[in-house]
Amino acid sequence: MKHTLFAGLIAAALAVPAYAENYTIIAPAAPGGGWDQTARTMQEALQGEGISDTVQVQNVPGAGGTVGLAQFVASSQGKPDQLIVGGYVMVGAILTNASPVSLADVTPIARLTGEYEAIVVPAASEIQDIGQLIEKLKAEPGAVSWAGGSAGGADHIAVGQIAKAAGVDPTQINYIAYSGGGEALAAILGSQVTAGISSLGEFKAQADAGTLRILAVSSDERIEGVDAPTLKEAGLDVSMQNWRMVAAAPGITDEQKAAISADIEKMVQSKTWQDALATKGWANTYLAGDEFKAQLEKDIATTETVLKDIGLVK
Amino acid sequence: MNTFDFLLQGLSVALDPMILLYALIGVTLGTAVGVLPGIGPALTVALLLPVTYGLDPAGSLIMFAGIYYGGMYGGSTTSILLNTPGESASIVTALEGNKMARAGRGGPALATAAIGSFIAGLAATVLLAFVAPTVVKLALVFGPRDYFALMVLAFVTVSSAFGESARKGLISLFIGLALALVGIDQLTGQARLSFGVPQLLDGIEVTTLAVAMFAVGEAMFVTGKRDAVDDEVIAVKGSVWMTAKDWARSWKPWLRGTIIGFPIGAMPAGGADIATFLSYAAEKKMSKHPEEFGNGAIEGVAGPEAANNASAAGTLVPLLTLGLPTTATAAIMLAGFQQFGLQPGPLLFATNPQLVWGLIASLLIANFMLLVLNLPLIGLWVKLLTIPRPWLYAGILVFATLGTIGANPSPVELSMLLIFGVMGYAMRLYGYPIAPVVVGLILGPMAEQQLRRALSISQGDLTTLVGSPVSATLLALSALALIVPLILRARGKGAVLNQLASDED
Numbered sequence: 001m002k003h004t005l006f007a008g009l010i011a012a013a014l015a016v017p018a019y020a021e022n023y024t025i026i027a028p029a030a031p032g033g034g035w036d037q038t039a040r041t042m043q044e045a046l047q048g049e050g051i052s053d054t055v056q057v058q059n060v061p062g063a064g065g066t067v068g069l070a071q072f073v074a075s076s077q078g079k080p081d082q083l084i085v086g087g088y089v090m091v092g093a094i095l096t097n098a099s100p101v102s103l104a105d106v107t108p109i110a111r112l113t114g115e116y117e118a119i120v121v122p123a124a125s126e127i128q129d130i131g132q133l134i135e136k137l138k139a140e141p142g143a144v145s146w147a148g149g150s151a152g153g154a155d156h157i158a159v160g161q162i163a164k165a166a167g168v169d170p171t172q173i174n175y176i177a178y179s180g181g182g183e184a185l186a187a188i189l190g191s192q193v194t195a196g197i198s199s200l201g202e203f204k205a206q207a208d209a210g211t212l213r214i215l216a217v218s219s220d221e222r223i224e225g226v227d228a229p230t231l232k233e234a235g236l237d238v239s240m241q242n243w244r245m246v247a248a249a250p251g252i253t254d255e256q257k258a259a260i261s262a263d264i265e266k267m268v269q270s271k272t273w274q275d276a277l278a279t280k281g282w283a284n285t286y287l288a289g290d291e292f293k294a295q296l297e298k299d300i301a302t303t304e305t306v307l308k309d310i311g312l313v314k
Numbered sequence: 315m316n317t318f319d320f321l322l323q324g325l326s327v328a329l330d331p332m333i334l335l336y337a338l339i340g341v342t343l344g345t346a347v348g349v350l351p352g353i354g355p356a357l358t359v360a361l362l363l364p365v366t367y368g369l370d371p372a373g374s375l376i377m378f379a380g381i382y383y384g385g386m387y388g389g390s391t392t393s394i395l396l397n398t399p400g401e402s403a404s405i406v407t408a409l410e411g412n413k414m415a416r417a418g419r420g421g422p423a424l425a426t427a428a429i430g431s432f433i434a435g436l437a438a439t440v441l442l443a444f445v446a447p448t449v450v451k452l453a454l455v456f457g458p459r460d461y462f463a464l465m466v467l468a469f470v471t472v473s474s475a476f477g478e479s480a481r482k483g484l485i486s487l488f489i490g491l492a493l494a495l496v497g498i499d500q501l502t503g504q505a506r507l508s509f510g511v512p513q514l515l516d517g518i519e520v521t522t523l524a525v526a527m528f529a530v531g532e533a534m535f536v537t538g539k540r541d542a543v544d545d546e547v548i549a550v551k552g553s554v555w556m557t558a559k560d561w562a563r564s565w566k567p568w569l570r571g572t573i574i575g576f577p578i579g580a581m582p583a584g585g586a587d588i589a590t591f592l593s594y595a596a597e598k599k600m601s602k603h604p605e606e607f608g609n610g611a612i613e614g615v616a617g618p619e620a621a622n623n624a625s626a627a628g629t630l631v632p633l634l635t636l637g638l639p640t641t642a643t644a645a646i647m648l649a650g651f652q653q654f655g656l657q658p659g660p661l662l663f664a665t666n667p668q669l670v671w672g673l674i675a676s677l678l679i680a681n682f683m684l685l686v687l688n689l690p691l692i693g694l695w696v697k698l699l700t701i702p703r704p705w706l707y708a709g710i711l712v713f714a715t716l717g718t719i720g721a722n723p724s725p726v727e728l729s730m731l732l733i734f735g736v737m738g739y740a741m742r743l744y745g746y747p748i749a750p751v752v753v754g755l756i757l758g759p760m761a762e763q764q765l766r767r768a769l770s771i772s773q774g775d776l777t778t779l780v781g782s783p784v785s786a787t788l789l790a791l792s793a794l795a796l797i798v799p800l801i802l803r804a805r806g807k808g809a810v811l812n813q814l815a816s817d818e819d
Contacts, residue, residue: 061722063498063515070512096503097515145771151503176458176767177501185638190454193771205637205658312503 021081021263024056025246028068028084035065037280038112038244039085045273051263064093064150066101073101076249080256083109087244089153091303095313096152106247107257108296110264110288113277114243115199117158117218118228122191123211130216130234133195134166141172147184147193151177152312154242155184155197158218160306165236170309188212199242200226201281243285245292261288321443324671328679333373333672337680340377344384345687349392355385359646371656372669376676378650379630382643383435383677386586386626387684390427390619395420395698396710398529398717402520403586403622405752406594408528410607410614417610420696421554425689426564426612427619429556432685434572434620438627439677441576442634449628450635453581458767459779461581463788465761468588470792471595472753482746490754493518500759501766513726520587520756522718526731527748529714531738533707538739554693564616567597571620578621579628585641586625587756593621627677634658634670 023046027039036059043055060068065086076082084106094102121127127136137144141163148155156177160170176193178184185203188196189211196203196212200223206212207226214228218240222230231238248260267273268286277284287295307313327333347358359378389404394411407427414423441449456464469487496507497517508514556564571593578589597617598607607614632638637658639645651658656666663670701709718731738748765779772778780786 061516063512067512067515092503097498097505097512099512142773151499151501153503156503174770174773176770177503179500183638185636186454186632187457189636190457192457 021052021260022054022056023052023081023083024058026068026072026082026084027057027059028065028072028086028090029059029061034244035085035087038087038246041273041276041280042083042085042112042246042267045267045270045276046263048272049267049270051266051270063097063099064153065090066093066097066099069094069103069106070099070101073105073250078251079249080252080260082249083260084247085244086247088240088242088299088303089150091300092152092154092157092307095304095307103247103296103300105250107250107252108245108247108292109257109261110268111243111245111285111292111295112264112268113282114241114285115201115283116223116241117155117197118200118203118207118226119162119215119217119231120188120196120203120207120212121194121215122188123213124191125194125213127195127215128213130229130231130236133215134162134234134236136194137163137166137168137173141168142174144195145174145176145193146195146197147176147178147187148197149178149180149184151175152307153177154199154240156310156312157303157306158197158238158240160310161238161240161302162231162236164306164309165231165238170306171311173310175310204281241285245296264288317444320667320671321675323668324673324675325678327372327668327672328376328675332370333376333676334679336373336377337380337676338683340380341384341387341680341683341687343377344381344386345388345684346384347381348385348388348390355382355643358385359643359650372672375647375650375669375673376680378647379673379677380680380683382626382647383623383680384684385643386435386623387428387431387688389622390431390615391424391695392713394423394427394615395695396529396706396713397532398710398714399521399524402524402752402756403590403625404619405520405524405528405587405749406590406618407615407622408524409594409749410611412528413608413610414612414615415696415699419610419612420699421692422556422560422612423610423615424692424695425554425556426560426616428685428688428692430564430568430571430616430620431623432681433568434575434624435627435681435684436678437569437572438576438579438624439674439681442627442630442677443671443674446631446635449577449580449631452577453632456581456784457782458764458771460782460784460788462761462764462768462779463785463792464588465757465764467788467792467795468591468595468757469761470795471599472591472750472757479745483750486741486746486748486750487754490751491758492754493523493751494755494758494762500763501770511726513724517759518730518755519722519727520752521721522727522730523734523755524752525714525718526734527738527741527751529710530731530735531742531748533711534735534739535742536703536707538743554696560612563603563612566600567593567613567617568620570596570600571617572624574617575621575624576628579625580631581628586622586629588760589621589625590618591753591757593617630677634662634673637662 025039025042027036029035039057043057046052046055060071062068068084069086069090072082072084091103093099119130127133133144146159148159156175159173159175163170163173178187184196184198187193189206200217203212203214207214214226216231216234217223217226217228218231218238220230220232220239246264248257265288304313343358344355347355358381389401390407390411393399393404393408394415397408397412399405399408411423411427414420496514498505498515505515574593574596575589579586594614594617597613598604601607601611601613603611629641629644633644633648637648639648648658656662715731718727741748768778780789
């Protein structure tokens with residue numbers, strides 16, 4: 001009798017909504033950054049909407065997320081309750097750091113949010129539009145100094161792409177790397193550099209206050225509330241998005257992957273998530289399944305080409 | 315309305331009982347995490363962010379600011395009593411503070427740290443209210459070449475301030491500079507000296523090195539001379555409180571620390587650690603008792619502690635006026651602002667004056683709370699020193715290890731703690747000063763990056779380094795600091811200096 005009860009309990013436990021997991025999300029960055037905030041917003045939405053009972057966020061900072069990624073790949077094999085947040089910056093970091101693990105070693109689930117790049121100059125600059133900046137760049141690439149985030153990151157890659165699209169040798173660009181868009185902002189506002197490039201969100205408040213001029217954005221279409229053309233309109237075939245994604249552990253089954261994808265989709269559609277995106281000013285660029293996979297592969301290929309062009313990857 | 319009216323209005327917001335409660339929770343938590351190893355204010359605020367989602371924005375932000383200020387207070391306690399600085403800003407405090415504690419003057423050391431923090435916090439918060447827009451304009455004038463010149467000045471003044479022998483001090487400094495090369499080069503993204511170990515890609519963590527050299531190295535050193543006569547620690551000699559002489563020797567360093575700390579904290583690439591180094595060097599130069607430095611000079615605690623709190627307030631200048639976080643905690647506070655749909659930046663003062671002035675007023679109140687909270691605790695803290703030495707050092711080792719693992723859970727980090735601990739032991743054994751190693755690790759990468767940025771912007775033109783008034787002035791000051799002693803010596807007035815030099819080696 002006892003045994004039947006026990007067996008029954010196990011059966012019941014196994015039958016409980018297939019994979020209502022208590023997720024652990026690895027944020028491969030220090031508290032406060034974009035990936036950490038993404039992970040904590042997911043935590044809030046997954047718990048708040050009752051998709052998962054308890055969600056833990058663990059920070060494993062270091063080297064553009066590659067330290068966290070390596071630890072994730074090593075310790076989560078086949079575990080369906082382990083997730084990792086990542087993003088475009090990781091694609092570049094994996095290549096420049098010659099990371100032993102790559103995004104091919106995890107199970108990408110979906111792209112969640114994204115930010116477009118903005119090219120800015122201080123309000124006092126003589127450069128009025130993107131055309132003038134490109135003219136300067138063509139005339140003397142080294143004389144145009146660009147302040148942006150870390151070397152080999154999204155900002156650096158964007159400058160490389162712009163140079164290439166303008167017919168300028170990407171190895172000639174004078175990119176001044178700062179630890180983030182914020183520190184670069186100080187250099188731009190202080191007119192220490194010619195131009196700045198980073199996520200639009202880093203510059204929006206200054207642009208609204210009239211201390212910075214946005215010359216162009218890296219989106220496909222114009223962005224509402226931003227008085228600047230796209231790079232494509234300016235005749236440069238560059239379109240990029242600094243996206244953030246969530247991935248699951250390597251070696252999970254197709255059913256487990258489907259269950260996680262379903263949970264994430266439910267989360268993305270929830271009010272908590274949508275509200276959070278609105279208050280944080282993150283664009284909803286949700287993309288899942290094969291479409292995401294194709295986009296990811298394309299981004300990895302483009303990034304590798306650009307990093308080789310710039311000379312950061314041999 | 316002028317600034318003063320705004321501040322009064324802010325005080326009326328801050329005196330709301332609920333807001334007072336948030337501020338109290340903030341400073342209490344801040345003090346606790348400052349004392350405990352492994353969890354700093356940044357992590358605490360990050361953990362609290364989701365919790366505060368549903369709360370009142372003003373209250374939560376005030377609580378965060380309280381944690382930040384509280385952490386700065388609490389950090390000095392472990393530095394002074396246990397020689398385990400939990401963050402880079404309290405490394406200098408450990409130098410003189412711990413010496414004082416071991417001479418039975420732990421009480422006055424803690425008191426001068428607490429009161430200095432209070433005065434600096436108060437003065438800097440008032441400065442924040444009145445001069446934030448001006449300071450931020452000045453800070454933006456600082457370009458890479460100016461920062462580089464500031465680093466040069468820091469190197470010159472600091473390397474002469476630490477240790478008795480210039481030769482040994484420089485050797486220590488260069489060990490630190492060499493260690494600073496480990497990790498990804500920020501300007502090219504290429505790894506240096508990381509030997510394929512991913513944990514080394516981000517370089518050597520300053521607090522790991524500091525805790526290893528100070529705490530682990532010292533525990534080994536003490537154990538190593540176990541058979542020698544045990545110079546018993548005197549827990550308390552004289553009063554726990556500051557004497558009239560202590561007050562007389564502390565008030566000027568407090569003010570000087572504030573003046574050094576606030577602007578450096580307000581600089582986008584400044585930082586509390588540099589402010590504490592400069593303050594320490596300044597106090598040593600100006601002290602009437604330079605011989606006490608290295609043996610527990612109260613000025614060496616008062617100045618740097620005031621400097622680190624003033625720079626914490628300074629950090630809020632670029633955060634509030636530019637939306638520019640310059641420390642990890644400020645970055646998370648920025649996330650906190652954004653969580654409530656507020657964008658710190660040039661428009662924040664215009665769009666949310668009530669919140670900004672409420673925050674500034676709360677900081678003033680939080681400062682009073684911290685003083686009231688911390689002073690009575692001093693009597694309790696110094697009792698820690700009455701613990702028998704073997705237990706105390708065992709406790710320090712546990713504390714140091716927990717702190718390191720807590721901040722960065724990896725075997726590599728733990729190995730570094732042990733290796734640097736042994737290195738600290740060896741250096742102590744042969745009389746090499748330890749602080750310059752840490753200084754090199756902190757200042758080295760900053761100086762290198764700023765120099766390379768400056769040269770990159772000028773496309774390799776070296777004259778750019780003296781091309782701005784700020785950089786030229788700072789470099790001239792550095793040159794003076796180097797040359798004046800040489801001239802004095804050459805003109806025969808160097809008898810004293812020569813005497814000192816021959817005593818050194």
